Amino acid sequence: MIEIPLLSFSQVEKPITRSTFLIGGSASAGFYTGVYETGGTSSNLSIYFTPSAGYFIMDGLAIGLAPRVYFYLSDNSTFTTLGLSPFAKYYFQNGFVVRLDIGYSFSTGESYSNSSLGFGGGLGYAYFLNSNVALELFLNEYINVNESSSNSVSNSLYFSLGLQAFL
Numbered sequence: 229m230i231e232i233p234l235l236s237f238s239q240v241e242k243p244i245t246r247s248t249f250l251i252g253g254s255a256s257a258g259f260y261t262g263v264y265e266t267g268g269t270s271s272n273l274s275i276y277f278t279p280s281a282g283y284f285i286m287d288g289l290a291i292g293l294a295p296r297v298y299f300y301l302s303d304n305s306t307f308t309t310l311g312l313s314p315f316a317k318y319y320f321q322n323g324f325v326v327r328l329d330i331g332y333s334f335s336t337g338e339s340y341s342n343s344s345l346g347f348g349g350g351l352g353y354a355y356f357l358n359s360n361v362a363l364e365l366f367l368n369e370y371i372n373v374n375e376s377s378s379n380s381v382s383n384s385l386y387f388s389l390g391l392q393a394f395l
Contacts, residue, residue, distance in 0.1 A: 241359055243394040244319040250290045253279035254364065254390030272302035276388070280315065290317045296333060307337025311346070325352045325364060333372075344372045354392065364390040 255278070261271040275298070282292025291314070298309035311333025318326045327350045335342045352366030370384045 252392035
């Protein structure tokens with residue numbers, strides 16, 4: 229009889245228990261190039277940084293705050309967005325993670341300023357490198373309601389990669 233050691237594929241014990249602190253962050257970037265019917269083109273680069281700090285209020289469930297920093301560069305405009313988002317993350321024993329957040333942000337650029345209220349969430353996976361550090365990959369969706377005169381709504385779907393420390 230041949231035995232395959234399944235434990236060699238498992239991760240270390242996950243420190244997702246009550247009274248544990250969570251410190252880390254994530255980043256993502258995107259590049260877009262568009263061609264219009266009129267013959268014009270447009271391209272932009274966007275970069276997101278989201279540091280975070282939280283606390284497990286019960287086994288598996290952490291709540292905390294995440295400042296958001298977003299840089300947008302395009303052919304004809306540049307702006308920076310700063311925001312703050314309370315969040316809740318639930319870690320399952322199998323490594324999957326669900327995140328929900330709501331936040332307020334302010335954007336400013338060369339001839340642009342705006343504030344917005346955002347709602348978001350994500351489904352991800354936390355790969356524990358050891359008992360205190362995990363890499364997290366998320367698929368996120370974020371909806372912004374701009375508080376400008378047009379009250380426009382935008383929706384973003386993106387991947388992010390993060391590093392979390394559990395203390």
